[in-house]
Amino acid sequence: MFHVGSRSTVDLEEEITPEEDIVKSRLKEIPHNEKLLSLKYESLDYDNSENQLFLEEERRMSHMGFRCLEIRRWVICGLIGFLTGLIACLIDIAVEELAGYKYSAVKQNIEKFTEFGGLSISLILWAALNSAFVMVGAIAVAFFEPIAAGSGIPQIKCYLNGVKIPCVVRLKTLAIKVFGVICSVAGGLAVGKEGPMIHSGAVVAAGVSQGRSTSLKKDFKIFEYFRRDTEKRDFVSAGAAAGVSAAFGAPVGGVLFSLEEGASFWNQMLTWRIFFASMISTFTLNFFLSIYHGKPGELSSPGLINFGRFDSDKEKNFDYIPFESFLFFPYYFPGGMLGALFNVINYWLTIFRIRYIHRPCLQVMEAMLVAAVTATVAFAMIYFSNDCQPLGQDSTEEYPLQLFCADGEYNSMATAFFNTPERSVRSLFHNPPGSYNPLTLGVFTLVYFVLAVWTYGLTVSAGVFIPSLLIGAAWGRLFGILLSTITSSQSIWADPGKYALIGAAAQLGGIVRMTLSLTVIMVEATGNVTYGFPIMLVLMTAKIVGDYFIEGLYDIHIKLQSVPFLHWDAPPTSHWLTAREVMSSPVTCFNRVERVGRIVDVLSNTSTNHNGFPVVPGKICGLILRSQLIVLLKHKVFVERASSRLSQRRLQLKDFRDAYPRFPPIQSIHVSQDERECMMDLNEFMNPTPYTVPQVTLNRTLLPHPTETTPNNPYMTFTDEL
């Protein structure tokens, strides 16, 4: 861990050397473009301030006290898991009900008009229903909580990596998110409800771990010890994991997700707690869903989406998959390519949106438009497709549309479109060979690809996992079919379902570029370890190929939101840059006893809104945070009143914790003219042991550490640009 403060202290440690000017000049070489980064983002203080107050508390605390803390952590993680599971359950049931209602209504209508013609009315009905749902969702998001738009994974990724995104873990956000995702999925958009689960889990965690809701002005007076960024972030990573685990029924995948995306350092106990939360959440979901489905205790749906088990009867097939995974290596590349294509298009689309579609009403209208178009296109495709399939027993159809097919047959294009995306994915994986003809799949892939690209980035809360899986499954299955026609041998290639699976993995990997966690998630979702190897190969290829063209979708959106996000490694070419070259100078620092006036001025100076300030004189003797100073100012802990000071109650850690996390802005604190002349004693509040590095430390060495990031930290700008 490493502070902007400590970074800036560097040049206090040595007197200015002649090279300084060389450095200055080299600093110019580094394009330092503020525009690339937004000033509205602060960073988490991921480093305990071990000041006197803290030490006193530590010493007071008994061995038992520490044990109790540990137990509380476990309890919190349990709660996080449980609540996340419940929310997932709620979303699932709501979507099922609404979609069920919608599709049956439309289905009846279509059937009614199929004979007499006039299907246009059904089309209008369908489109209207979709738009209605979407409108409600979009309004909620656009007008009440814009941060709830999209999947929320980019925001969580930022948060876990130490960037404080405003409002991202608020209760309100959660409410809007859940409501929004129900609407948008029920509205038939090309979206999934999995991404938002991760965000929801994170919010739940942030809420529960703090034992209060600032929005609701409700403080339960519990878990006060955890009211600081360090602890909170740990719980949030548990929440994200619980979300993943509820979304895909993949507890281990969840753990790996928060490690891969977030955890900047490894901690056994934390990981173990994260795992606990994930397990609880998937179990909770499973339990309640099984009750909802009327088979209590069957526990057959561990996640919001389950791919269904690829085994038993298909035994023979999946045993062969590892070989095919070698035989058809080239077939992995489409994943990366298509993924990159998706990202590129979406990138330009998003830029367009940022430029022209920023007014809420416009955003709502766009969302509605997309919904209507989706319905229309779907309808058109179902209408014009003449791909009729016999209505088998084992088909997973919910609403088989007969339309113009002969009796006992159904329109297979409808399987793909006239269905919740989750169902479509499952049917692409498991429907028996020959359920789709190649043309259907080809057209579907194309159309759905366009729709998905257009949809992601709308002002509705929705995930991109399912659409990606669906696209991939479609072309994967198509590939499988073509293959089985080429190779006459039916024995091995009999089942296109597994090609669908591989395709889905490839497409998803190509878009989001997750690796380890995604592999495990897919494996757990298929419930079959044998697939691990090919899936891993697919995802690796997808990532390599994709990265060649453009970065992952989430990173793109992070960048477009101009978040000062630090990646894992410094670009290799910058390895030899030293701390001195990337630190911000001149350094603003305070004395052990500082004039209140100066502190106020420094804090209110918007041009350099640092978050941490080294305390001097001479060599660094401590570091104090903006938030701490704010609290001190608020309680007017001024020294001049030496006489009254004894009477005046001393500041406790509690005061800081109560103020956390929403410290008032400096502007809101009124300091009178004569108070400005008072002095403030920082000694007992500053962190006497900040991390420091010599000027010549390599950038490469600094970067991997979780870093105190402030917008005007050159470092970041410059990492961002290389």
Add this chain to the structure above:
Amino acid sequence: MFHVGSRSTVDLEEEITPEEDIVKSRLKEIPHNEKLLSLKYESLDYDNSENQLFLEEERRMSHMGFRCLEIRRWVICGLIGFLTGLIACLIDIAVEELAGYKYSAVKQNIEKFTEFGGLSISLILWAALNSAFVMVGAIAVAFFEPIAAGSGIPQIKCYLNGVKIPCVVRLKTLAIKVFGVICSVAGGLAVGKEGPMIHSGAVVAAGVSQGRSTSLKKDFKIFEYFRRDTEKRDFVSAGAAAGVSAAFGAPVGGVLFSLEEGASFWNQMLTWRIFFASMISTFTLNFFLSIYHGKPGELSSPGLINFGRFDSDKEKNFDYIPFESFLFFPYYFPGGMLGALFNVINYWLTIFRIRYIHRPCLQVMEAMLVAAVTATVAFAMIYFSNDCQPLGQDSTEEYPLQLFCADGEYNSMATAFFNTPERSVRSLFHNPPGSYNPLTLGVFTLVYFVLAVWTYGLTVSAGVFIPSLLIGAAWGRLFGILLSTITSSQSIWADPGKYALIGAAAQLGGIVRMTLSLTVIMVEATGNVTYGFPIMLVLMTAKIVGDYFIEGLYDIHIKLQSVPFLHWDAPPTSHWLTAREVMSSPVTCFNRVERVGRIVDVLSNTSTNHNGFPVVPGKICGLILRSQLIVLLKHKVFVERASSRLSQRRLQLKDFRDAYPRFPPIQSIHVSQDERECMMDLNEFMNPTPYTVPQVTLNRTLLPHPTETTPNNPYMTFTDEL
């Protein structure tokens, strides 16, 4: 990362303060008992020395150069996986063949003598065969490479945590290990071949990544860049993961194992490579074993042990397990208790061995004795048990012993004893209800427990996983049976196999106290995610209960080998201790230009054999390692010869890499009297940017960092003692 050097530099940064003496006195309070720690252990230098040579290399390296390095890393991980898989395969086949031969020989003999009596001859034959096998293995270990004894997991755990155990990753060790484990398993001891796989994987990794074998004096001149502790350790963690994954067919479990046991900080790319290695290794094993079993491409054996899949027909049962996992919570406790009991007994036994059985020949004899006893006991139990079972179709018997049973029946006690442990475990998991009567299981548990305790710690290379699983499976199944007799309802409790599984998990968890990784390993080995939840609960309980009595088996053995091992967290009561109180003082440091004589003297001083030395004067300006100094001395890089210096070739990083890892001891380097008067310029070799902390930094803050541990680092002693 954090250097003893930098720690000791602390008091250079401030002038001695009056509190110093208070500190000194407090230091006395901390019992500083050297005896607790062995001096023969050094530590890994897990921190790149960013000296001038290094920087020059970095700058010379192009963007492409870095990419190539990355690719090489991947290739190495692939190789590691492949070779580990092959070794696992070799071990498995060898054991199968030998055991097969042995058992069939004994079986025939027994059958021959069953009619005419005189079974004592069979007993002698069996015992003789066992002892013979074990003797060979024990001799190899005891006389040629004692470090190859046991499972090797404790050693690897130490290595991954930064302690350099002599010879632990040598080729010779690997050879002995593999040979030894084959002998001891074939010798019918109560041991498994899984633990040693982990060690083997680690050795393979260490070898491959260095591109040479120092033992064989063979240098392939490749991968030279990786010849330093930082890189090597990363590869070793990949090797360990590959080992786990080959042993249990659990790639994800492998990754989590090396993270849980070793990785002191988290790195995305590394983890992803580790996963790659694990995948390759399990796939390799699977592939070759399937060929060996004559069903190429069936890929049914992903690991050395597979529990077999708990599903399909048993569908109904395992769906219910999560509920039972709540209903029978108390039933988890035995795991912890028995585990603790196992550890306590083994602890005393090991102390006894250290005291009295240290001569190799004695050790060999003990091993043979145990082997003979094992055979005798087994024979006796089979002989006196009258538990005959009908010889079903679906029983997994390899060598069904009829003995005194009626025709078409077999002696079920023999199932447990007259078999490789892996097989016994599988049959306990999967044999149909009623294959064992409670008495058999009870007696078996008792006897096998005793044998296993006695066996672990013998001078043979052998793992403790399988015996633990076996004990647990036995009492677990017993419990299941009792339960099904109590609860009349046959529907749910029908299958005692799953109780066996839970019991196995509980027992193993109680002994080794692994948590996350073990859960995942078990889940992957059963190939069924649904079991994750109960297994997790079981392992948690086992750990909590067990830790109440005594620490895990591996930690016990680490401590008994008096390794200076740093645990994850400082004991809570020591949180408020500061760096000043735990650092070693007075500090031995050098000047930028130091007299050769002094360097030699300091290095040869055995009382304070520090590994890193701060370079002064005044404030710290760098850190130089013992190994670096040794190399400098060896190449006689002395300044006095300023004239000839230009001619004399400058030292390259290559020279350091070639000397790595076996730097000659200082004694072996001869420095003449007038050379002693020369000076040595450390400027370009020292690391100018070591990590430093202020004196008052909290112990708690220091500890989690991978620490440069030297034996006389008080820190460790004291952590060890609290």
